[in-house]
Amino acid sequence: MSIESKDDHVFKALAHPRRRQMLDRLKEAPQTTGALCDAFPDMDRCTVMQHLKVLEEADLVIAQRQGRERWNHLNALPIKQIHDRWISGYATHAASILERLKADLEG
Numbered sequence: 001m002s003i004e005s006k007d008d009h010v011f012k013a014l015a016h017p018r019r020r021q022m023l024d025r026l027k028e029a030p031q032t033t034g035a036l037c038d039a040f041p042d043m044d045r046c047t048v049m050q051h052l053k054v055l056e057e058a059d060l061v062i063a064q065r066q067g068r069e070r071w072n073h074l075n076a077l078p079i080k081q082i083h084d085r086w087i088s089g090y091a092t093h094a095a096s097i098l099e100r101l102k103a104d105l106e107g
Contacts, residue, residue: 006059007085010078013058018043019051023060026074033063033070 013019018040025031025039037048052072055061062073 006078007082009058010060010082013054013060014079016051016054019055022048022051022055023074026061026072027076030071030073033072036072 014023021040022036025036031039033045033048033052036052037043037045040048043051052061052063056063059078060075062075064071064073
């Protein structure tokens with residue numbers, strides 16, 4: 001899979017607010033699918049599983065079976081890669097513009 005295709009999966013996964021909320025919960029600690037279902041009582045189990053599938057396809061969640069339970073773990077590496085590829089470069093550019101503006105205003 002190309003880097004662009006991986007990025008597309010990550011952006012798609014992050015585009016939905018419920019999936020971002022799930023990632024926020026997993027950032028605190030791994031959780032079972034049942035615990036995630038309990039955390040989002042307005043969604044049925046099938047909907048939670050569909051969101052988890054999108055997160056897994058983006059490699060943002062790694063699921064492990066332990067007996068009858070399915071534990072979901074956050075994999076933050078794809079988010080870091082998005083940051084390194086996209087955000088940090090734009091932030092550096094924005095900071096240099098602000099530095100020039102400051103210099104112009106002071107000079």
